[in-house]
Amino acid sequence: MIYIVNYGLGNLNSIRNIVKKIGGESKIIDEPGELSDAKKLILPGIGAFDHGMRFLNERGWIDELNKTVLEKKIPVLGICLGMQLMCRGSEEGVLPGLGWFDADVKRFQLPANSPFKIPHMGWNAVQVKKDNPLIEKKEEEQRFYFVHSYHAVCNNPQDELLTAVHGYEFTAAIHHENRYATQFHPEKSHRFGMDLLKHFIAI
Numbered sequence: 001m002i003y004i005v006n007y008g009l010g011n012l013n014s015i016r017n018i019v020k021k022i023g024g025e026s027k028i029i030d031e032p033g034e035l036s037d038a039k040k041l042i043l044p045g046i047g048a049f050d051h052g053m054r055f056l057n058e059r060g061w062i063d064e065l066n067k068t069v070l071e072k073k074i075p076v077l078g079i080c081l082g083m084q085l086m087c088r089g090s091e092e093g094v095l096p097g098l099g100w101f102d103a104d105v106k107r108f109q110l111p112a113n114s115p116f117k118i119p120h121m122g123w124n125a126v127q128v129k130k131d132n133p134l135i136e137k138k139e140e141e142q143r144f145y146f147v148h149s150y151h152a153v154c155n156n157p158q159d160e161l162l163t164a165v166h167g168y169e170f171t172a173a174i175h176h177e178n179r180y181a182t183q184f185h186p187e188k189s190h191r192f193g194m195d196l197l198k199h200f201i202a203i
Helices: 012-021 032-037 049-058 062-071 081-085 190-202
Strands: 002-005 026-029 041-043 076-079 103-107 120-128 142-148 150-154 160-165 169-176 179-182
Touching: 002 012, 012 026, 012 190, 032 062, 041 062, 041 081, 049 062, 049 081, 076 081, 081 150, 081 179, 120 169, 142 190, 150 169
Parallel strands: 002 026, 002 041, 041 076, 076 179
Antiparallel strands: 103 150, 120 142, 120 160, 160 169, 169 179
């Protein structure tokens, strides 16, 4: 059973539907107290960084999330804004993040004459940077669906799980111990996203 954290932002039903499609079970949880028996978590999110952190603070999630993830070591997968909230902070806002990764969130910096646009929107191939249980290295190109203007910059290169290129190479996913996070949306990424979520279920 995967618990999907509902703090007011995110494609909750899309995630729940794709987990069901691949044979998994999930439950959307609305209260921090429901984390007490969690075995696996997804932290989704769409929108602005400070808005997300403010919701987590106001709804009393942060202490319980820290206890579940940092003390109990329950596996967690952050998606899109959820990934950014797991970092130390973001150029998009002023509030501190959860700090689960030694990483900071930066806005794309593209030259004025760049053919690439911000936000980065659409399908993009990724490169697997290290062996891990979430996504396999394959000869086949693996593509995922992105919608974002900001990306994580890891202070510890060993935490970098996947990279992609949008004008320049950026971090597309990160991993440290029981913590996983993707800038892209696996729930919108068809078979590649389904494979990734299957692997998360199996962790």
